Amino acid sequence: MTVTMNTDSGFGSGNEEGAIADVLNGFALTSGLRRRKRGERRDDPDDGREATGEQESREAASSSPAEPTDVVWPGEEDHDRSWTGEEQFVSAEPIPVEPVAPPPAAEETGFVRPYAITGGRTKANYPLELETLISTRDAAVLPVPDQVEHQVIMEECRTPRSVAEIAAVLQVPLGVARVLISDAADTGLVTVHRTVAGSENAEAHFMLMERVLSGLRRL
Amino acid sequence: MDSVGFKAPRQAAPKTMTSAKIVVAGGFGAGKTTFVGSVSEIVPLTTEAMMTDASTGIDDTAATPNKSTTTVAMDFGRVSLDEDLILYLFGTPGQERFWFMWDDLVRGAIGAVVLADTRRLADSFAPIDFFEDRGLPYIVGVNTFDGVLQHDLNDVREALSIDESIPLVRCDARQRESTKQTLITMVEYAMQQWLAVRGAATPNPVG
Ligand SMILES: Nc1nc2c(ncn2[C@@H]2O[C@H](COP(=O)(O)OP(=O)(O)OP(=O)(O)O)[C@@H](O)[C@H]2O)c(=O)[nH]1
Ligand SMILES: [Mg+2]
Numbered sequence: 416m417t418v419t420m421n422t423d424s425g426f427g428s429g430n431e432e433g434a435i436a437d438v439l440n441g442f443a444l445t446s447g448l449r450r451r452k453r454g455e456r457r458d459d460p461d462d463g464r465e466a467t468g469e470q471e472s473r474e475a476a477s478s479s480p481a482e483p484t485d486v487v488w489p490g491e492e493d494h495d496r497s498w499t500g501e502e503q504f505v506s507a508e509p510i511p512v513e514p515v516a517p518p519p520a521a522e523e524t525g526f527v528r529p530y531a532i533t534g535g536r537t538k539a540n541y542p543l544e545l546e547t548l549i550s551t552r553d554a555a556v557l558p559v560p561d562q563v564e565h566q567v568i569m570e571e572c573r574t575p576r577s578v579a580e581i582a583a584v585l586q587v588p589l590g591v592a593r594v595l596i597s598d599a600a601d602t603g604l605v606t607v608h609r610t611v612a613g614s615e616n617a618e619a620h621f622m623l624m625e626r627v628l629s630g631l632r633r634l
Numbered sequence: 635m636d637s638v639g640f641k642a643p644r645q646a647a648p649k650t651m652t653s654a655k656i657v658v659a660g661g662f663g664a665g666k667t668t669f670v671g672s673v674s675e676i677v678p679l680t681t682e683a684m685m686t687d688a689s690t691g692i693d694d695t696a697a698t699p700n701k702s703t704t705t706v707a708m709d710f711g712r713v714s715l716d717e718d719l720i721l722y723l724f725g726t727p728g729q730e731r732f733w734f735m736w737d738d739l740v741r742g743a744i745g746a747v748v749l750a751d752t753r754r755l756a757d758s759f760a761p762i763d764f765f766e767d768r769g770l771p772y773i774v775g776v777n778t779f780d781g782v783l784q785h786d787l788n789d790v791r792e793a794l795s796i797d798e799s800i801p802l803v804r805c806d807a808r809q810r811e812s813t814k815q816t817l818i819t820m821v822e823y824a825m826q827q828w829l830a831v832r833g834a835a836t837p838n839p840v841g
Contacts, residue, residue: 546654577712580712627719
């Protein structure tokens with residue numbers, strides 16, 4: 416089985432692919448030295464579109480967590496936000512324009528498939544954005560997790576930590592961190608805080624901006 | 635704004651926390667890490683997550699697993715703005731070959747700061763194109779390397795071909811105050827944009 420797993424849930428609309436194609440083509444053709452032309456857009460699909468590969472989506476197995484203890488429930492948010500709960504597979508390497516630079520030598524040894532620690536699973540049950548906050552639950556008795564990664568997550572999230580921070584601390588790819596966090600939430604170890612930002616609730620997004628603005632001014 | 639329908643009694647769940655995200659983009663050496671670091675309460679963390687994700691498992695028979703572990707430095711910082719509010723800054727290379735990271739980055743973001751190095755303005759084109767395509771509010775921070783503004787700001791605007799309405803500010807990423815002001819300008823602009831868009835047909839600024 417040789418698929419490329421792309422856990423980015425934001426892919427998929429032809430629109431976005433078109434947008435990406437714009438960027439890619441503009442630069443593939445001119446080495447980035449052209450002057451930008453505003454409003455220059457391509458509408459027709461072209462080979463840039465293949466950059467993203469044809470994507471097959473697999474329906475998320477909509478298994479609910481065992482216990483209703485979390486702040487955010489899978490599928491409960493109004494998902495104008497593009498998280499779909501679907502796993503997406505792309506069939507080709509998504510970087511067609513330039514060959515990827517060779518990795519540093521240190522990276523060449525000891526390659527381990529990152530999804531080994533999730534048993535190959537790539538799906539998260541929650542809309543876990545980079546900035547989504549995770550807290551260890553405050554319950555009097557928490558099960559001791561078997562998996563060391565879950566122990567690390569519980570340790571880290573005694574004060575709220577973002578998905579990105581957890582991925583960095585665990586030194587795993589974002590997609591792997593998402594599965595691990597999702598599992599930890601399913602077993603009631605951690606709480607997934609609701610992520611306000613986004614287009615699903617424009618009012619809330621505006622209020623968030625207001626709060627961020629006054630917070631920045633106070634810094 | 636954070637209320638959701640709790641389905642069952644919960645054991646002392648932590649207080650509701652809110653987070654927000656701002657993207658900092660720019661070419662190599664434009665000052666992204668410096669910018670993020672100058673306001674972050676943590677040393678900017680680096681993750682190679684998305685690069686690995688996007689290229690993992692290309693072919694398990696190919697003898698080039700190296701290819702799937704190419705690193706890309708995306709650093710992020712954290713700024714606690716209130717007891718229950720944390721702002722994350724994500725600094726990311728603007729090169730188009732990293733475009734696959736940007737979907738995660740821009741989704742739900744308040745907006746972006748494009749750091750422009752006047753010595754290499756063309757490096758700013760890709761992120762600007764991308765943010766314009768996504769309708770993500772962005773401003774441009776022009777680094778004044780060596781204290782010298784090598785271009786008149788109007789020339790920079792012209793060279794970048796960005797609209798008059800898009801804020802273009804001088805920014806010394808090494809100065810916390812300057813970074814802070816740049817972020818304030820960005821959020822103010824994003825709020826203006828939000829208000830402008832509310833009147834229009836598409837209340838979907840980030841896609
Ligand atoms: N004069 C001046 N120097 C700056 C400014 N911002 C960054 N620098 C310096 O420029 C150099 C590069 O800054 P970085 O923050 O590492 O830039 P970067 O965008 O993260 O670079 P890469 O991650 O390598 O692409 C460092 O030596 C900084 O001290 C600025 O606003 N003014
Ligand atoms: Mg850097």
